[in-house]
Amino acid sequence: LQPTETERCIESLLAVFQRYAGREGDNCTLSKREFLAFMNTELAAFTKNQKDPGVVDRMMKKLDLNSDGQLDFQEFLNLIGGIAVACHDTLVLKTPRP
Numbered sequence: 001l002q003p004t005e006t007e008r009c010i011e012s013l014l015a016v017f018q019r020y021a022g023r024e025g026d027n028c029t030l031s032k033r034e035f036l037a038f039m040n041t042e043l044a045a046f047t048k049n050q051k052d053p054g055v056v057d058r059m060m061k062k063l064d065l066n067s068d069g070q071l072d073f074q075e076f077l078n079l080i081g082g083i084a085v086a087c088h089d090t091l092v093l094k095t096p097r098p
Helices: 005-020 032-042 044-048 057-064 071-096
Strands: none
Touching: 005 032, 005 071, 032 044, 032 057, 057 071
């Protein structure tokens, strides 16, 4: 049985998280350096368009709900979900209604 498109998307998110998590320390969380590497590689267009160099630091602080200095998978998904909502809103607002 082939995985569905949604299942493949979930597998991709898991794979990307795992690729960055555990480069240093815990392989179930992203450290600040791992998060920065993720942002600069996987979301490079966003990161490069920021005028403020502290934006990624502030994002990490905001996403780190339990304030442990790491992002677990749930906290990481909050970022992905927020970006997906922003993209969806932009798409919906730009698409003319029939």
